[in-house]
Amino acid sequence: MTASWLREQYAASKLAPRDVVAEMIRRSVADEHMNIWIAPPDAETIEPYLKRLDTMDRSAPLWGIPFAIKDNIDLANVPTTAGCPAFAYTPDAHAAVVQRLIEAGAIPLGKTNLDQFATGLVGTRSPFGETHNALKPELISGGSSSGSAVAVARGHAVFALGTDTAGSGRVPAALNGLIGLKPSLGSWPTRGVVPACRSLDCVTVFAHELEDAMRVDGVARGPDAADPWTRTIVRRSPELPKRLLLPGGDWPFFGPYASRYEAAWRQAERKAAQLGIEVQTIDYALFAEAAAVLYDGPWVAERWSALGAFIDAHPGAAFPVTERVLRSGSGDRHDAASVFSAMHRIQALKHEAAKLLEDAALLLPTAGGTWSRDEVRVDPIRTNSDMGRWTNHCNLLDLCALAVPAGEAAPDVPFGITLFAVSGGEDMLAKLAIRWADPSGKASQRSSDVSEEQPMTTFVAVCG
């Protein structure tokens, strides 16, 4: 479901927001076994948000558009659990981004499941159950924004908020066939979000359509006087990149669809060469090095600095794998000097990346494979690490990223690529994504709607 389609229905009085919400509640109930929601859409909770639409200007950019919220982002008067019941608190106020969306007319539906404390890329590390993949339930959903991605993919919401420190807003987009926009660090406020690595955390959006993601970006973006991590990002040229950088070398694909993933990537490489943009093969080593720093280096201590006191005070409260990962950032393993050494190294890598990406975009597979939920349960650390191989570098290098669908690795196993640019390069990435979706430029920008037509028809039949 897309916002543009909904807006047409509203304009033609074929649907009202109340009908849409009712249908979404129905869908969420039908999919209950998929462990998508922690606080599922609930008519009573949503009612005040529907009511206020009556007195609101209908031209507000997100009027009547229902959205899901990852449960590490505050929605006033609904508990924020971060995937850990013992951690739960009930905020008085919305997170800054949620507040902006509601003011723009969007309807908050509920809170979605996640890898606990947003620590994970698989979507199985939650006491609220393993989130199923939207298309193939035996596969992982990806994470940590598991429920948000699957909620959108399953039509429980038009868009959903995720967060992304290491890839949590991109991996689940790829695994469920969605757009995932991870804006530049500091461009959207993170006030009211449970910190993972506070200096790297971003709020993100999942949507079916690029246009929806960019519309949400337009509303969510901008400094927040009470958020020390927001900054004024200089928006760069919205033109296509001059060069498209692709990684050289042989990078291992993994998981039950490894060879299919590799084939899909080769296909994506061929397509990249036909976009009318100069393609350049680069040494991926600098990105790989940055990626390794995030979990192998002292940055895990940033997670511990935010959550360590809670974990220590609540033995047994955390998901076992999550606690193990978080504790790797505690006390003895990394001293203070090692943080500064790593930061100096990252500063150098960031500088190299910025030069490389001055007038270019980087194109990578979003993930180099996927896993079944069973496989992740057996080997939770290694499988999770694999999922981040192409994503972990991003925030440390201060890049923005746009995950977009790129066909299928196998039937019902979507493949995705991610486009990266330096901070402030979102508009360039959007332009590139449009070219990607329609290399010939013949179809309209909205061509991706076509695949939505079937569910939309069903929806109208049910609601109308």
Next chain:
Amino acid sequence: MTASWLREQYAASKLAPRDVVAEMIRRSVADEHMNIWIAPPDAETIEPYLKRLDTMDRSAPLWGIPFAIKDNIDLANVPTTAGCPAFAYTPDAHAAVVQRLIEAGAIPLGKTNLDQFATGLVGTRSPFGETHNALKPELISGGSSSGSAVAVARGHAVFALGTDTAGSGRVPAALNGLIGLKPSLGSWPTRGVVPACRSLDCVTVFAHELEDAMRVDGVARGPDAADPWTRTIVRRSPELPKRLLLPGGDWPFFGPYASRYEAAWRQAERKAAQLGIEVQTIDYALFAEAAAVLYDGPWVAERWSALGAFIDAHPGAAFPVTERVLRSGSGDRHDAASVFSAMHRIQALKHEAAKLLEDAALLLPTAGGTWSRDEVRVDPIRTNSDMGRWTNHCNLLDLCALAVPAGEAAPDVPFGITLFAVSGGEDMLAKLAIRWADPSGKASQRSSDVSEEQPMTTFVAVCG
């Protein structure tokens, strides 16, 4: 001596750069007992820089202007000691800033004494001897850029490069009656500078005249492709600030001139009220908290990350007090999580400071007192900490700063104030400094030259 005066002499062919250098060598020899230089000006070393002036456009912004270089900044083919003979290395290339100055026609004279590894604010922590104050030799020079400041104050150079992590480019300016400009973090390259806290280090300039400091800034400023710490700084409005912030509360003055310093500060406060700018008293607590973090918090580990391996491998090589300070950043005292906690706190303080300084400048005493060299020798840690009380906050909060003279606390004991602005606010500070030097606006901008006339006459007599 000022650059504008020298330019006039050159234009009128009353002096040539070679004469000026010869006189500076003479002066440096005469002041040898003051421990100003580590590599003093030397005719043979300087010769190539004089020669190249012959074929150079005389309109280059710093043509024929001699300058001194703190000995933690590389000058090609001259050892860089950082104040530690065992650490010395001879660089093949100039530091990026030195390179820019030479390309603009400036003449590098030699390398100046410093508190070892730029760790200190007193100017006594050096195996090359305690640098004497330019005006009262029994007093400290201030540091860590001790030799650079005193070289300028004693007329051995027109300007000098210092560095400033915690106040090293401002405290010695105040104690020797000079201008000290600490530009915004990342606005001048630090490539070719021995790191103290690499993420906070700035190269700075000492001069007698604001105009000279700003001219050097114009040459030194700008991104360097090989320096990951440079960034493009958005230059802010060059207008006077709308508000002038002064610290409320009773802050202790210290040292043998404590009461005189306090009187000089009260005088400065009265003067500030007469500049025609709204004065606002603020709670200094946020700046004091940031200042405390620099040395009491985990940032000392950043120094250790750069120098720890050398210190460990060279027992007895470091100055004893310096080693003690550096070792406080090693191993056990701070863990990695504490760095991130401190960074998160600093981020919040930085954000508060930026709001406070949105259209304002902060005015503080540069130092709240001074000490005799004897007193510092007896109690080297506490006396040093006192010197940084009004300076340590600056780089952690991402402010730029301009230290300017503000009369005398006592005969031959200069008093100085520092003006602070958010990153990119140098032009506003310069405008404010002009107003400070000449509140009525009646005298010309060059009125500060008057006090230079006496030595200049002497100089012409000697050289001409």
